[in-house]
Amino acid sequence: MRNIHISNEKKRDSFVKLDFTLAPKRWQFLTPNKQKVHTYKVVKFTNQEALSKLKERYGDGNALAEALINEDPEINLELTGRFLKHTFKILVNPEQKIIHHVSIREIRYNPKDEPIEEKIPEEVFANIAVEGKPLIWTGKFIPKSEAIKKFVFVRKYQLKHSSGITFDFLYDMAKQLHEKNALMLIGADNKGAPLILSNNGKPYRGFLEGRIQEDKYLLILHLSNIELKGLPND
16 A cells, blocks of 8 residues: 545644545356356467568568468467466567667647657656645535536545544545535645656545445545536537
């Protein structure tokens, strides 16, 4: 679990736990014979059978087409179809050689898919667990019935306590949200600046949802980077 630094309506703040929990699957794929379906990774081809290499050997015309029909050069009989277990991603250049140093550029395109601007992207740092700069309880309540029509929530995390003090801290927040049946916009400043969970990560709007049941609470951080807007009137 990660940490998140958050404040409440009284401007009291604390570091609490941020947990991403996947619900267990309650379904599974079966064959017509009611047998479980398993997914495997297999080798399709190596860099020697890549299209660029085949063009180097046969050219980019009828010779290549005839070779694919008669010789099957795109198939490596020793490796094609072999199962893969432990893999990791690498970057290669058009010559299928491994790239060790990458220079990242941010390119903007116009509607015709033409590049109009190129620049080095600015480095952006995570802001959810900064000492002395807690995420702000903005005081902007959004009824749940309105929020689900206005925003697309793409991620959600559960806020958890690590002590009796942080339990009371989070329970009070969840209780207030539960009673108002609303979400609370939280941000990196009083204006609701976006939350950035990791360095150079995407910015998200953050919304807190709270539920309570007797002495139990559930406090959820919903993240959205898409706002739904109505069509303009003609």
